[in-house]
Amino acid sequence: MTIERMDNVGIVVDDLEAAVAFFTELGMELEGEAQIEGTVADRMLGLDGVRSAIAMMRTPDGHGKLELTKFHAPAAVTAGPLNPPPNTLGLHRVMFAVDDIDDTIARLRRHGAELLGEVAQYENVYRLCNLRGPSGIIVALAERIGRAH
Secondary structure, rough: OOOOOOOOEEOOOHHHHHHHHHHHOOOHHHHHEEEOOOOHHHHHHHHOOEEEEEEEEEEOOOOEEEEEEEEEEEEOOOOOOOOOOOOOOOOOOOEEEEEHHHHHHHHOOOOOEEEEEOOOOEOEEEEEEEEEHHOEEEEEEEEOOOOOO
16 A cells, blocks of 8 residues: 655644735645634634635646645644744744846745745755745755756
């Protein structure tokens, strides 16, 4: 038995509209939106009285998807410090390949993104960075600049 595919990565956000705008600016496409509530949601999540709104975002190639979720009830909770550092257990980042890292950073800064460090070059192959987006999401960017030896 094997998995068929990875469908999406779910991210809970406090401002769904801002998160959709951020990932749209990055180059993702809004695939659809829905309101989620009821017994099935309660049972699947192990919560009572779930009412949430979701936005499904997809990469232009259609292979990568993010499910952005805004909980109306029960309210979302913070698992630890606001904007935890990248080495926090259980914290993961989402990485995207981009064609122009400097342009992408400039566009995302208009949506509140902040670099965690700086743009770094790995050998003569990649320019890489991590930035913090909406709801503290860490987004990594990679621009291929050459070939590995």
